[in-house]
Amino acid sequence: MQIGILGGTGPAGSGLATRLASVGHDVVVGSRSAERAGEVVDGLHARWEGRDLSIAAADNAGAAEAELIVVATPWDAAWTTAKSVRGQLAGKIVLSMANALVRVGHEFQPLVPPRGSVAASVQAAVPDSEVVAALHHVPAKELGDLDHPVESDVLICSDHPEAKARCMELLAEMHDLRPLDAGDLTQAAPIEAFTAVLLQLNVRYKTRVAVKFTGLDDI
């Protein structure tokens, strides 16, 4: 599948681009600046030389031409960026992975966007698209390190059951990620906010945590 990543030059976007390309997808990393996207993509190809990853660079409008679109911008740019390519996103699945967080002193605190979550804001910006929220808790750096698996559960929610199911299939292709159906887009609010707790644990314990649920062994 061709997958475009809006705002794909940060750790989360480029990590996801790398991981998706590693399982055979054609990924387009988008950015406000196509030049910046080109630099990041060159860096990914250099790092993973010999792996033959299909990752191209474009501006966000170019990335929005893909079949499935990921919004990986910082949270305060998610609404604007999605809206700027609303026409191209119509009828497509749009995966939102941003979290609204702020660092206050040594503490990460969740912010509550006016619609409750970044994903709900994105859905409002592109009402003709099917927004799915996922991947908030997966550590970005680990996602981009193909030498190591990322053992993590991935909570997915959406108001569009078929789009959710398709994203669950996509994520399941990345071994060691276990997608879990967490309900409709209402749940993006607590899922996004919980990311602050994970970052807090990372600071406190000098590590990078991921979430695994017990009681789901046979899923």
Place this chain on the structure above:
Amino acid sequence: MQIGILGGTGPAGSGLATRLASVGHDVVVGSRSAERAGEVVDGLHARWEGRDLSIAAADNAGAAEAELIVVATPWDAAWTTAKSVRGQLAGKIVLSMANALVRVGHEFQPLVPPRGSVAASVQAAVPDSEVVAALHHVPAKELGDLDHPVESDVLICSDHPEAKARCMELLAEMHDLRPLDAGDLTQAAPIEAFTAVLLQLNVRYKTRVAVKFTGLDDI
């Protein structure tokens, strides 16, 4: 230690009472009605006959006499119940475990109390006490089943570091629970809200999930 549980007749409170008594603490289960508390405690003694659990019954004012107090009421009674025994709670650690949730159709949704979390509301109700938030994600029924361990991480947050440390020690006595320092009471908001996601998974997958974090193996 003597531990009083306000609103301790529900699944969470009675489960915690059982588990705390099983590791040697003297527990007082409180309720608005001492008679109701007596019935529940009789039931616990009958269920665990031969285990010699130290669990007594009282009204909430009686339970508030203990050294450490747990608020296990439904979330919408937590503020009022804590405030009603404010004098007795002064100078003590008060552990808040309630989550503000509502069931809408088949979906559990988190509610945001005016102060952001139930725990922050309780802290405001008893400003002379040291409120610690914990145990939101541990399945209540499993907590009360002494025949089986409850393998779960327990996120703990508080504005009072010493009270937090003391609660972490207390929880660590219950084998298979791993207490984790999640920062100050700000974090109670995302921790409480995330409980809705866990309940959602329980409904969707017909199970009872608990949270374990990867990346913390040597804690």
